[in-house]
Amino acid sequence: MDQPQTHSDRTRTASREASLKIFEHRRFRTRFPALPDQRTDLPRTDLPRTTWDHLQRQLTALSSCAPDEVEAMLRPIRDAQAGKPPEMVLRELLIAASILLDEAPPPRGPQANWRGRLDHDLGPFASLAVMAVFAIVAAILFSGLLMAAHSFLVAIQDWLWRIFAS
Known part of the structure; x- marks a missing residue:
């Protein structure tokens, strides 16, 4: 039987999760230190702003996965983005995109025989x-x-x- 968690159990769990997030952040920053502005004479070129809904719609359109599968892949990244460096979130999004886009689209037309499958x-x-x-x-x-x-x-x-x- 599961016993209800006490306040100290919840505190310990939250403390462990916070420590893990700090460790992941430090490990990421060690591997990928912040990039210095290399050229100050050029204007800064940021990525265009977009939303999670736009990203999900485009990944659904590009992959052969169902929309709920795409949403399930993006949900943990979206929920855990707070406190992470933007580059770390970008890396996780690229990994998710590569997994979703790795699925080949189903074969169509006269080539859809056993070999195509x-x-x-x-x-x-x-x-x-x-x-x-x-x-x-x-x-x-x-x-x-x-x-x-x-x-x-x-x-x-x-x-x-x-x-x-x-």
């Missing part, structure tokens, strides 16, 4: 995926063969020990 399901590296599965199956069979050979050699060794020990 295989390419869609496995992506552009379908032949590499098939070769990897083949290599795994071959490795399993080969390891089984090695285990059988090892068992056979152990049995011969035991038989020879019994013959020469008597």
Whole structure:
């Protein structure tokens, strides 16, 4: 049974979460220090302003994922953006976008046979995926063969020990 959390439990949990956020922020800033303004003679060129709804609409249009899948991918980033450097949020958005856009669109037209479905399901590296599965199956069979050979050699060794020990 779950017992209700006490005030001290909630405080400890909040403290742990805050410490984790501080650690993630420091680790990010260590890896990606703030960029100095390299050229002061040029006007600053910021990214255009946009909204989460615009981002979700564009990712839904570009990917083959359902709108609720896109929203589920963006929700944790949106909820956790407070207190993070903008570049860190941008990095998380780029990762989410690459995951969403990695899904190949379903095949259409006369090419939509089993081969097209295989390419869609496995992506552009379908032949590499098939070769990897083949290599795994071959490795399993080969390891089984090695285990059988090892068992056979152990049995011969035991038989020879019994013959020469008597």
